Amino acid sequence: MKLYLKYDINIIFRKTLENQLDKIGIAYKINGLGEVEFTQPLNPQEVKELTVLLSTYGIKIINDxxxxxxxxxxxxxxxxxxxxxxxxxxxxxxxxxxxxxxxxxxxxxxxxxxxxxxxxxxxxxxxxxxxxxxxxxxxxxxxxxxxxxxxxxxxxxxxxxxxxxxxxxxxxxxxxxxxxxxx
Missing domain, CATH: 1.10.10.60 (Homeodomain-like)
Structure with a gap:
């Protein structure tokens, strides 16, 4: 049996992002497709942890x-x-x-x-x-x-x-x- 699926990549991205951000327990707001705003600055360890969590899903943090x-x-x-x-x-x-x-x-x-x-x-x-x-x-x-x-x-x-x-x-x-x- 085959199933054909229809999906919205934007919803998948947003849910994945929310799940990973919730794991590290930092308050955030998603402003758009690729922009997250944190209520407080992230320390280097949090940035590293977030980078590792997101990279599992092919999401990269842009620094430039x-x-x-x-x-x-x-x-x-x-x-x-x-x-x-x-x-x-x-x-x-x-x-x-x-x-x-x-x-x-x-x-x-x-x-x-x-x-x-x-x-x-x-x-x-x-x-x-x-x-x-x-x-x-x-x-x-x-x-x-x-x-x-x-x-x-x-x-x-x-x-x-x-x-x-x-x-x-x-x-x-x-x-x-x-x-x-x-x-």
Missing amino acids: HKTEIVQRIKDTVTEMVNNTTIEKSFKTSVYLSEKLEYSYTYLSSIFSENTYSSIESFVILKRIDRAKSLIIKDRLTLTEVAYTLGYSSVAHLSAQFKKTTGLTPTVFQRIIKQREANK
Whole structure:
């Protein structure tokens, strides 16, 4: 017997983080996807213990300011792409600037310097990943996917999908249906 599972990685991350933070018994507040605020400073032993506990789950503590900003950009973009309540016509640059409280020019510069890629390219990759998920898991039509992700048209979605994956969304759908039929 096989079970197919659907999960939300953000909920898993948050619960894992809460469980590990509760183990060390320090008061905290989770501010966002990758940010924890402690009510009192951590001593070196607590930081070491927390580092070991979190590393078991592949979670790393970031100590470098630029790396922290890049991670916050990635987390915010992921949140933006996955959040169905955010207005899709909202410009990424405005959203990131308001959410992270830095100018978009600064954020773009830090991101490019550290990832050798642009924020725009990262947004496209996340949108296409989300499109694949909507096609596979939610069984949405291409029109519904385009609307959900804020594309101006199915043609625009298809062009970005093909450029990113090498396949058109229609061919991708066909491959998924074939795989499921062969199971």
